[in-house]
Amino acid sequence: MTSIDHAPTQSSAAPVGADDALPTDLVDVAVLGGGAAGLNGALMLSRSRRSVVVIDSGTPRNAPAEGIHGLLGNEGTPPAEFLARGRAEVRQYGGLVVTGEVAAARAAAPAPDGDLRFAVELTDGRALTARRLLIATGLRDELPDIPGLAQHWGHGLVHCPYCHGWEVRDEPIGVIATRAASLHQALMFRQLSADVTVFTHGFAPDEESRGRLAARGVALREEGIEEIVAAAGGGIAGVRLTGGELVPRAVLTVATVMAPRTDGLQELGLTIEEIGGGMGTKIASGFAGVTEVPGVWVAGNAADPSAQVGPSAAGGALAGGHINGMLVMADTDAAVAARRAEAA
Numbered sequence: 001m002t003s004i005d006h007a008p009t010q011s012s013a014a015p016v017g018a019d020d021a022l023p024t025d026l027v028d029v030a031v032l033g034g035g036a037a038g039l040n041g042a043l044m045l046s047r048s049r050r051s052v053v054v055i056d057s058g059t060p061r062n063a064p065a066e067g068i069h070g071l072l073g074n075e076g077t078p079p080a081e082f083l084a085r086g087r088a089e090v091r092q093y094g095g096l097v098v099t100g101e102v103a104a105a106r107a108a109a110p111a112p113d114g115d116l117r118f119a120v121e122l123t124d125g126r127a128l129t130a131r132r133l134l135i136a137t138g139l140r141d142e143l144p145d146i147p148g149l150a151q152h153w154g155h156g157l158v159h160c161p162y163c164h165g166w167e168v169r170d171e172p173i174g175v176i177a178t179r180a181a182s183l184h185q186a187l188m189f190r191q192l193s194a195d196v197t198v199f200t201h202g203f204a205p206d207e208e209s210r211g212r213l214a215a216r217g218v219a220l221r222e223e224g225i226e227e228i229v230a231a232a233g234g235g236i237a238g239v240r241l242t243g244g245e246l247v248p249r250a251v252l253t254v255a256t257v258m259a260p261r262t263d264g265l266q267e268l269g270l271t272i273e274e275i276g277g278g279m280g281t282k283i284a285s286g287f288a289g290v291t292e293v294p295g296v297w298v299a300g301n302a303a304d305p306s307a308q309v310g311p312s313a314a315g316g317a318l319a320g321g322h323i324n325g326m327l328v329m330a331d332t333d334a335a336v337a338a339r340r341a342e343a344a
């Protein structure tokens with residue numbers, strides 16, 4: 001497997017403006033990751049007059065994309081512009097957005113009244129204490145190890161018919177099939193182009209699947225892939241099969257294996273679970289992103305690898321609202337206890 005390198009790219013280098021300083025006082029919520037999920041969570045929290053800090057390392061999953069598609073009201077907006085707008089909206093209500101990378105996050109000793117505390121450390125040595133955490137670090141895509149493949153990720157090599165499908169309509173498309181789900185992906189792209197070829201890679205379709213592909217006019221090549229050949233002017237020239245034949249293709253699709261980005265989060269003890277069908281893993285969560293670790297919520301691709309930008313933002317909003325609701329209850333419980341102690 002080749003892990004997609006989440007290094008900042010030209011398109012992800014969002015104009016962050018003047019970076020906020022990390023507060024030294026206790027904050028209500030630290031949001032780890034400032035993509036669509038984290039920023040929408042922070043928006044809900046800051047509008048609820050919660051002190052909230054988003055810590056973001058600036059490498060969103062869709063950084064290679066030129067524009068976001070399928071998101072009403074934002075069709076074609078460059079990811080960096082979308083996130084810059086989101087940061088400004090969070091800051092408008094007093095939320096802080098800090099550029100930094102989380103090195104460690106862990107439960108700390110609770111407050112004397114039993115309220116939870118979390119310690120967050122950044123790779124540059126800065127530190128923060130928060131009452132609650134929202135994990136919104138996204139996911140990492142892993143590609144099959146095929147020479148020449150990874151360099152085309154997010155451009156000639158795409159994964160999602162809703163993100164890039166319209167843009168590659170009618171093109172000669174190649175589907176790199178690594179598992180049964182790849183055949184569904186082939187049929188999805190067949191909806192967008194009549195010229196689709198499936199190239200198997202360590203996977204053999206069963207008879208029924210072959211019949212379904214053939215019925216839709218999808219070609220099947222099972223010789224094995226030697227390498228992806230780049231075009232002279234950039235882009236993809238085609239797929240070189242074992243044996244030497246070059247099958248011309250302008251666009252390739254592949255179903256990645258996905259894993260939540262948990263760098264620095266190990267000490268929290270979050271449960272990582274399989275998502276089935278060989279698709280990878282995610283952080284286990286329930287309603288509104290509640291995890292099995294008290295005081296920790298998760299939203300976006302870290303919790304739901306299938307979520308596009310819209311559902312990721314919605315997940316963050318739901319989690320942010322739920323965290324505020326739980327804090328309201330905790331604050332009220334503490335106030336009642338203090339009142340009783342005073343009266344005693």
Ligand SMILES: Cc1cc2nc3c(=O)[nH]c(=O)nc-3n(C[C@H](O)[C@H](O)[C@H](O)COP(=O)(O)OP(=O)(O)OC[C@H]3O[C@@H](n4cnc5c(N)ncnc54)[C@H](O)[C@@H]3O)c2cc1C
Nearest residue numbers: 033035036037057058059061062069102138300301308309
């Ligand atoms: C090539 C490509 C194109 C896509 N195009 C579309 C599209 O057109 N339309 C669409 O709806 N969806 C698209 N998607 C899907 C989209 O990228 C995701 O739905 C979305 O990014 C999920 O949002 P998120 O907030 O969960 O994660 P992300 O956007 O990945 O944000 C996570 C953030 O957390 C930060 N982070 C991670 N670890 C740490 C850490 N340890 N410390 C601090 N910060 C950290 C990262 O830097 C990142 O900024 C595309 C995906 C890909 C791969």
